[in-house]
Amino acid sequence: VILRKQYLRRPDDHSKLFRRLLTNGHELVEEIKSTYPAVNVTTFYAEDHSLCEQIRIVRNADVYVGVHGAGLIHGWWLQENALLFEIRTSDEFDNPGFKMITTFVGVNYKAYYLYQKGTSPVTLETKEVVGKLRHIIQNGVDS
Numbered sequence: 612v613i614l615r616k617q618y619l620r621r622p623d624d625h626s627k628l629f630r631r632l633l634t635n636g637h638e639l640v641e642e643i644k645s646t647y648p649a650v651n652v653t654t655f656y657a658e659d660h661s662l663c664e665q666i667r668i669v670r671n672a673d674v675y676v677g678v679h680g681a682g683l684i685h686g687w688w689l690q691e692n693a694l695l696f697e698i699r700t701s702d703e704f705d706n707p708g709f710k711m712i713t714t715f716v717g718v719n720y721k722a723y724y725l726y727q728k729g730t731s732p733v734t735l736e737t738k739e740v741v742g743k744l745r746h747i748i749q750n751g752v753d754s
Contacts, residue, residue: 612640612654612676633678633698634732642737643676646745657682676744678733683709691717694752696744698723700733719752 633639637654644652653672657665669675669685676696677683686695686709695713699706699722713720723740725733 612636612643612652632732634734635737639676639735639737639740642741643744646741657685674744674748679706679709684712686712686718686720687716689713689716689718692719694719694721694747696721696723696747698725698733698735698740700725721747721752 640652640654643650653668655665655668660668665685666688669688670690672689672693674694674696675683675686675689676698678698679700683695683697689695695709695718697709697720704724710720710722712718721743723743725735
């Protein structure tokens with residue numbers, strides 16, 4: 612699960628903090644861990660790792676979960692048949708970027724659509740999100 616730290620978008624932009632910040636990311640991780648206790652769930656802040664380490668972490672993932680944004684570009688490095696699970700806010704519903712990447716590299720893709728503007732922090736109903744993820748894992752990506 613990729614999480615992000617809050618920071619200013621530009622040094623001269625003091626009015627807007629980073630968008631698409633997942634406010635309850637740790638709750639999401641705990642819900643995934645309790646649903647899949649035998650699975651190794653890794654929480655990952657990309658900015659804390661070198662590029663090589665980021666690629667290694669993602670390459671070893673079977674499922675890569677994150678809110679729409681630049682961190683999901685690492686979906687490019689997922690193993691064939693892994694799953695990129697993108698959490699999308701209303702602002703990104705028509706943005707096919709990460710779905711297109713997964714098509715190019717043979718990775719499965721599913722999205723969770725959150726009806727919330729991306730200009731504010733993102734708060735998830737973690738049980739609902741993990742329920743959708745569980746359904747995909749149990750029934751296949753095409754279900």
